[in-house]
Amino acid sequence: MRRYSTSAEPPPAQPSNSLFGKSGAPRSDWQTVRNLLPYVWHYKWRVILALVCLVAAKVANLGVPVLMKKLVDNMNVPAGSATALLVVPAGLIVAYGVLRLSGTLFTELREILFSKVTQSAVREIALQVFRHLHALSLRFHLERQTGGMSRDIERGTRGIQSLISYSLYSILPTLVEMGLVMGFFILHYDIWFAVITGCALAGYIVFTIVVTEWRTHFRRRMNDLDSRANQKAIDSLLNFETVKYFGNEEYEAGRYDENLRKYRTAAIRSQNSLSFLNFGQQAIIATGLILILWRATVGVAAGKLTLGDLVLVNTLMIQLYVPLNFLGVIYREIKQATTDMDRMFVLLGTGREIADAPGAQPLRVSGAAVRFAHVGFGYESNRVILDDVDFTIGAGTTTAVVGHSGSGKSTLARLLFRFYDVGSGGIEIDGQDIRSITQDSLRRAIGIVPQDTVLFNDSIYYNIAYGRPDASREEVIEAARAAQIDTFIRELPQGYDTPVGERGLKLSGGEKQRVAIARTLLKNPPVLVFDEATSALDSRTEQAIQAELMRLAQNRTTLLIAHRLSTVVHADQILVMDHGRIVERGTHAELMRLEGRYAEMWQIQARSAAQGEVALEDAVLAIEAGDATQDA
Template sequence: MKLIKKFIPYYKPYIGVFLFDLFCASVLSIIDLAFPQFLRILRSTLFLEEPKVILSRLGILALALIVMYVIRYLCRYYVTYQGHMMGARMESGMRKELFDRYQAFSFSYYDTHNTGEMMSKLVSDLFDISELAHHGPENIFISVVKIVGSFILLLRINVPMTLCLVAVVICMAFFSISQNKKMRATFSDNRKKIAGINSSLQDTLGGIRVVKSFTGEAIEAEKFDRSNIAFLDSKNANYRRMAWFHSGNNFFEGLMFVTVLVAGGFFIAKGQLTGEDLAIYALYINIFINPVNVLVEFTEQLQKGLAGFERFTEVMETMPEIVDKDDARELKDVKGVIDYEKVSFAYGDEEAVLKDIDLHVEAGKSVAIVGPSGGGKTTLCSLLPRFYDVTAGSVKIDGTDIRDVTQKSLRSFIGIVQQDVYLFNGTVKENIAYGRLDATMDEIVEAAKNADLLEFIESLPNGFDTQVGERGARLSGGQKQRIAIARVFLKNPPILILDEATSALDNESERYIQESLDKLSVGRTTITIAHRLSTILGADEIIVLDEDGIKERGNHKELIKKGGLYEKYYRMQLGAV
């Protein structure tokens, strides 16, 4: 009931369509109930008249029935079309809500949740919710109207026989309720298992190049088989429970006909029921049983929809860890002074990755961060755009705590070039202009020129309109990196983060990319994470960071003279001072 109460408000924007849908559903039910009653009335009135009278009135009767079924046709059309569209619009709105909530989550959420599972919630779960949104109220309403209406009419024909029928229905209801609880658990397990398949599939297809290069097809097939078989086992339990549910209800439906036949024969023998009334009674039994069947079938749909909605609400009720303050202001006129003051950070309940870090960077200066893997270099840089929030201390830009400004304005002043470049499946132009959709073609061309990319783009068959493929699969590593650099040139931020931007490239590509990065860094406050020390020799300050914090700081010459950790790294890489 708690889930249903949470679900009801989603009907509010479509209340007009919803109410008229129920009105049309009630008209359908009334027309279905009316036909046997017409037959009963005609049997005792018109059909007892002379043949001439019957023939003279058949045209009017046919016209009245045709009008009735035209109305039924129009109502059915509305219920089928507008009712389904209402469900589809609700699904679309909920999908937008879920997508927006996913985008609001910080990196920590994505560190612990799989993309395939999130996609399953966006697609499969919401489809089941949509079907429930449309068919749920409609099926319940039609069924209740038909059951109550036919029940009243059955009572008018024969009360004792109808009471016998009610006893069977009550037993059927208790059986359905008991099975329903067990069935819901299996549907919930189904949702988890199909999410597991999506997760396995996304993981394999996303890393297909690694899979093939290491001939890991058999490994991936085994992993997929495990999740696939787990889903099959879950389906097996689900279908077994459904079989109990449906076969049990079919048994009770059979009992209803047995009850009518036996009780009808008994009351005919007692002179309390005529054969004609029993025939009419049998017609109403079909009308009575049909909505019962609908409710039984709907129970399966209800459990699927509620299982999906439960997973939907789990996400929607998960609050983003990083949110703007109510009084957060826009960050403006950034010069680029950066301060880390007593900064500590830990991932969840794990041991702190950063401890009491103090770092000051003047506007327009360049700082390089080096150190062993796992020392917290990338984490330190991720705190600046608030991809994570500090556990203790503060990060400031131009003296303003970044938690006091909006995330959007903060990130608009920071450009990031990473080692693992992500390009969207679109054109070269769309990828360069990703951060500035309002950019003119001249500005996009200028950004490409600054990134030394223009000559390459002009050599492509479709120039700037050339498709790059999924994740930029049609381009080399250096070409993708240059597009990423052009993207930042176009954004033109005062603060720049270079996260091992050249470490995955060959020496020649690295040299050209480094020239582009040097050009990009001019006039900007730049923080560079580097494994290749040859790329940071000209940095204003070099920070040596490990798991214990900042070990050394100074420019290249100063750190070489110290003969410490930096000098050790430098000799290991280059072999000489």
């Protein structure tokens, strides 16, 4: 059997260059933010108006302590003076109240304007990630754990809301207020007020950034352990029956607890470093506040400043340091948000292994003839699955593929659906290479009844209607009748509204397979694939459904993959596969006359069935004999 070069293997999905550098290093936080900006700037007029409201709110906030200074200075009259009330301008009091109210008004207007921006950005990104994940190859999903990936998406969308909220509602307002306060000090007081304020702010920001950067790896470690614990938990719960079969509840709990213990250690280290950061921030704030108040007190004592100036400086610093006091928390939350967003954007940037070719056209079906032209394929470069597979399924005919497990039968269906691209050769439908047509049109033209049927955690009706969501209820019920499951459904208390449970676990294997058959019947495609479609059914139901499948396959191009040879005797062409190659082909009668591999398999299965019947008769006789002895 000839081997294929590495190029015969579909390349693994790779991250796009926009998300990773040439060396493959993870993106920086600024790159993460840059990926977010286009979604926000889509609503640029709302963003601009929100920023205008932000600046207006901060100007109003700055005006409040300035008016308070004037009120204090105007109140500096002798006690008991009859003119005390006259020197308090009523206009200043009214202006003071108006400024306070306007600050709140502009803040709320900013939030009203920006709420649509935030929620729309979250919606657009979440939808894009969801669509992108469905566009990725089967290989990607087989190599990823659903629990960890869903947690990454959940944290990522939450991180978008946090980043936008903290940036617009906390960081930008604080920066604007810092600029306004610094400018006011420079214009109205000596340079030392601005120098002390600037040094305190710079020291606070530098200390916060340095320590927070040091703490970031604790957060990343916590995220990794959180995802890992979630993966273990979801994987264990999805395999609930397997855990019960082997009595491994404590083993699964131990695996889960091991990750929880590691998470606890990382969380404790993160909290300890947080305490150090909080103390350092408060020390810097206290130092700056003491120095600037001392400077203002000296100015009042020297007669250069008034009491109103002292009140103004104190109020401005407190007003500035209150939001600044939360800057460390906000910065940490922003770092956390970018860390959480990072994984989601990496998912969004993962390259598509199977993508539509440029200018791909929809499939044009004229008869639905399928051609496998010298196909070679391997999931890995050192393991060949299909080797020079060449056959044609004529339009409206049925071709069956049989062989031992691992011979490559099911791989044919995956390649036909283009879950993977062939390594060599090609697959054509009505003369059109499936790599040159759109994947959507290709998969709409093919229906499949898989061996392992997985259902959505919804009602039976929903799962059948999934074959064609726009079908009427009558059409759905007719498909269920054709699949011999309508009677069973009507006997259920909730009928077609009966929930099937996670992955359809509330239904038996045969019931799930009949739902899958009904779903495919409803889709009514020109090309059909039956991959062990009746393997989970009892003999009586299998015969009934086999007749229905034969009726369904009439005038349709059908690929029938089977292990039981009794289900393929009617096929127009039977292919016998072994180790990825076609070793025999022909009708049932022709292959039996060859007395080759197919005839050998037929005899083995016939002998096994006969032995099973004899064993069953012996068991019945033994039970009857035992009952007679007991009665005697």
